Amino acid sequence: MRLIPALLTALAAISLCAAASAAPKPEECLKCHGGTLESLAAQTKNYKAPSGETVNPHVYIDKLAANPHKSKVLPDCLKCHTDHGIPPDKSKIKPANVDYCYGCHHMENFQKCSSSGCHEGR
């Protein structure tokens, strides 16, 4: 019976798509967008934040770590992007921003905290 494996593959593909349309995990987005965060980041290395700083919006973010950018925890793409259907309707994809980063970088820049004096109790 060759039908069963084929059917199972098809079902797996369908459930993958269903998962993708519910709340896609970063891994699923990356399958089509560069494969790794590094190669996605290579595409946005010249991004300019509103502060005028060149900062890459695609960095690892581990909210539970003392240094959130050290461990390789993928950021949640949907904090900054909205999901798009397949095939994507490019007219509906809005440009993303780095507001999500400001949840921690609350001076709205990407200076070291020690140099901006942000936690000195003022």
Ligand code: HEC
């Ligand atoms: C099945 C492949 C696939 C998946 C999965 C996928 N995308 Fe896309 N995405 C595309 C294609 C194709 C385009 C249109 C690219 C083009 O026409 O230049 C696109 C466009 C985009 C764009 C607009 C920028 C650009 O390159 O045009 C963003 C942002 C984006 N996708 C983010 C995401 C995010 C976030 C996810 C996960 C929630 C995701 N995508 C999942 C295939 C995919």
Ligand code: HEC
């Ligand atoms: C902190 C916010 C943020 C997060 C998280 C984020 N992005 Fe982005 N992304 C941006 C910004 C800002 C840009 C540049 C402006 C734009 O193209 O919308 C961008 C651009 C893109 C582009 C277009 C790249 C190009 O060549 O123009 C793709 C594709 C994309 N992001 C996919 C992803 C995927 C996949 C994830 C999750 C692994 C992700 N993003 C996570 C902010 C984010």
Ligand code: HEC
């Ligand atoms: C969960 C909190 C958190 C989030 C979210 C976060 N960061 Fe960070 N980030 C930190 C911490 C903590 C440091 C180390 C701070 C320090 O040394 O002052 C840091 C350091 C940095 C640095 C290095 C500064 C330096 O000169 O050493 C850059 C660049 C940076 N973050 C960019 C980003 C970007 C871009 C985003 C959004 C995509 C982001 N961060 C989201 C907490 C966060």
